[in-house]
Amino acid sequence: MLPETDTLLATPTLNQPIAFERIPTQIYADSNDASAAVAREIAEIIRSKQLQGKPAVLGLATGSSPKKVYAELIRIHREERLSFYNVITFNLDEYYPMQPDGLQSYVRFMQEQLFNHIDIPKDNYFIPDGTLSPAQIPAFCQEYERRIDELGGLDFQLLGIGRNGHVGFNEPGSHVNSRTRLMTLDLTTRIDAALDFGGLANVPKKAITLGINQIMKAKRVILLAWGEHKAPMIHQAIEGPVTDQVPASYLQGHPNVQFVLDESAAAELTRRKTPWLVEEVIWDKTMIKKAVTHLALSLNKPILKLTNRDYNDNGLSDLLAQVGQAYDLNIDVFNQLQHTITGWPGGKPNADDAKRPERAEPAHKRCLIFSPHPDDDIISMGGTFQRLVDQGHDVHVGYQTSGNIAVADDEALRFIDFVVDYNRHFGIDSPEAERIFKDAAEYLRTKKDSDIDTAEVRHVKGLIREGEAKATCRFVGNGVKNAHFMKMPFYETGKVQKKPLSEEDIQIVVDLIREIKPHQIYAAGDLADPHGTHKVCLDAVMEAVRRLKDEAFMKDCWVWLYKGAWDEWAIDLIEMAVPMSPDQVMKKRQGIFKHQSQKDGVVYQGTDSREFWQRAEERNQATANLYNKLGLAEYEAVEAFVRWKF
Structure with a gap:
């Protein structure tokens, strides 16, 4: 379970020095x-x-x-x-x-x-x-x-x-x-x-x-x-x-x-990271999993090959003394990892779900994927998105922001030229639309580096991102009827710097959850996002869930958190791992390609020069490799999730 994030944690005082830390x-x-x-x-x-x-x-x-x-x-x-x-x-x-x-x-x-x-x-x-x-x-x-x-x-x-x-x-x-x-x-x-x-x-x-x-x-x-x-x-x-x-x-x-x-x-x-090297810890199930996986990866050994000496020589003698022999520990943690792996992210119908990450019932679930930007659904959990659709679930996507600032000016001009030329060719007379696109084009042609995009330009760029998101929904077979463009107001500043999360933002999320009454919610738990948008969107989802938690439909709703293009869950935190075959990896890549404005030179790609499809594939492959190193089955790629128990 993801640790709670709204309480102050106990920390050592300055007269209780931490051996490894040289700064208070x-x-x-x-x-x-x-x-x-x-x-x-x-x-x-x-x-x-x-x-x-x-x-x-x-x-x-x-x-x-x-x-x-x-x-x-x-x-x-x-x-x-x-x-x-x-x-x-x-x-x-x-x-x-x-x-x-x-x-x-x-x-x-x-x-x-x-x-x-x-x-x-x-x-x-x-x-x-x-x-x-x-x-x-x-x-x-x-x-x-x-x-x-x-x-x-x-x-x-x-x-x-x-x-x-x-x-x-x-x-x-x-x-x-x-x-x-x-x-x-x-x-x-x-x-x-x-x-x-x-x-x-x-x-x-x-x-x-x-x-x-x-x-x-x-x-x-x-x-x-x-x-x-x-x-x-x-x-x-x-x-x-x-x-x-x-x-x-x-x-x-x-x-x-x-x-x-x-x-x-x-x-x-x-x-x-390794608290047992600093102080006494409580060896509960979570801490044991953290210690054993860390030990195996540090020694480059599968879990089932770890020995008593491995534990004793690496600061884990206390664990053996309190819990038991390496053989028993290894099997227990190996089984925990094995039980996270599923090809049925919505639950496997008519199956014993006691050792599966998701419930078997209801067999057909309503699923709501929150996507902070218009491409996070396919980048971060595209394989799982595809599985949920293929397995007959009612999948909705809530695109939380327009993503308009991530569209390059020349891409917007290309779009404007197409619309204007299309209208002229077919004799379509729409003075208001003509004015909007004309004003946007004129602004872009004279724009200075320090200028903020006008409302018209942001609208055009938002339409580009919306069209790409719809293309992805069609590509995975979900159609566009379940695509919800939320346009949360905090994002709409035209600048990298956003407004604080407002009551209006939270209410938009509350209303969508209440409308769909999902059995599953997927949200971006990617706090490494250097732009900050993912964190704000997650805060909105968490607050909305807290407000709705006492409503009847929420009693049967589980919240799963995925990571974005920048990082992955630690192996000991993963609670659901959805494997992908080489064909599924390729299909996910093709889905990401539907976001053409984000290819071949992204406006705001952070500190990583790779394109988003490369980041996603390498991250998913790295997660699969971790499972393999720990002695589990070898998969081409794995998408990982942590359950937030609200």
Whole structure:
């Protein structure tokens, strides 16, 4: 079962050191609780300084990680009357060159996310200037640091962490004594930023950043990290050696630092990945499965070949002492894995379902697949989608967002030209449609990189994604009658940055579930999604399910979570594994190809250069290989699911 995500987890205090961790670390169930805790600490610093009649000097960060911290500070300001009159802030960095009103400008970011909503004096916040000439930058950087030093240094520094371990824009190779300077951005950083800039070619190659030296002099440092995609680097920064190749690792030498993580970002830490090496654990069924599968994969041995000595030599003697011999453990875990595998994701009719992941009855189920974008259904669970249709279930797909920002401008122009030419050829007179398409085309031909698409352009791009989704539904034999285009409002900003999840968004999900009354719900549990849309869509589904859980039809509804194009469930968490033959893998690929606007150069494909069909196939094949390595049957590919027991 997927762990609950809305309660604060117990964590060791700072006087109970974790042997593997070289930085004090606090792990929260989710980023909401974590952000609120950090905001409270900042508020206390501000209030304390006010009582002393002194300014509170804060170092601030940008990016997705601190947004909820800033939102909570705004709430505290409005509801608890926290004043920022004595606050002086210095931002970590800014792209270069960059105009302050640019869409990607950190000046604009800070104003929109914090400064415009609090009472901080305008002269009290400082952000590196992206408009300077190269000759002016050295003097500016010296003055930036001088101002901080004159104020007695930073009382508090808020940080995020890049996928390559950078803090600020101190890229790998930065020295611990590096000063504020103009920095050439690492390719990894530019790829990660391509989402915000509409493509890698538009991302600046340089940035002005506060140096490591000034960060290390701050009296208090908190680094935030959310999501699975941050987990590998968090592990290196906290448990690895101090190295200039992971600039965040320098924080191991700071006297008053803390990393604040959600469960996903902490997933690679030893206390989460192999907790039995850190402390005593309760050897329940879940923990035993985790330990045995990890041991087998670490030793590259099938489960049934593990010996008592393997357990004793790898930190699992306590497990043997409490539970029994390797032979019994091996068989038990092997059988658990075997029972996850099924070719009947909707349940096998007229079969004993005691050891199957799904119920046999009802034989024909109503299934509702929630697809955050118009292609996640086929990319993430296309083989299962096909099986459900082939096996006679009533399958519905709820496409939660329009996906319009992921359509390239030239693709939209091609579509517009087709519609206009079609209407002219057949003499179709539709003045309103003509105006919409004409306005959209004119805008696209004069659009600047920093411009937000108009409503007309977003509508055109949304129609393209909707048509592709319908093509996929027809391809799997489901037709389009069960395709539901939900167009959740939080997504419709025309920008990568979305609106917060609203009551209207949640109600749309509630209404669809209530209309279909499904026996199965499939939702994207992919928290590694770097764009954040999957997480928002999952939050909406979970909240909708919680609200509906007492209705009669929900008593017979199971919720299955799939992963997306970025990651896969850990083998010990998988509760349903749907195998695919080579022919089924090829058919899934062809279904993904129906999304032509997402092929051959995706607008927002994240940090992975592979196309979505390649990612999906390699991920599904890797899951199949894990089962095979553990000694189970060899399949071409496997799609995996975890059940959320709401």
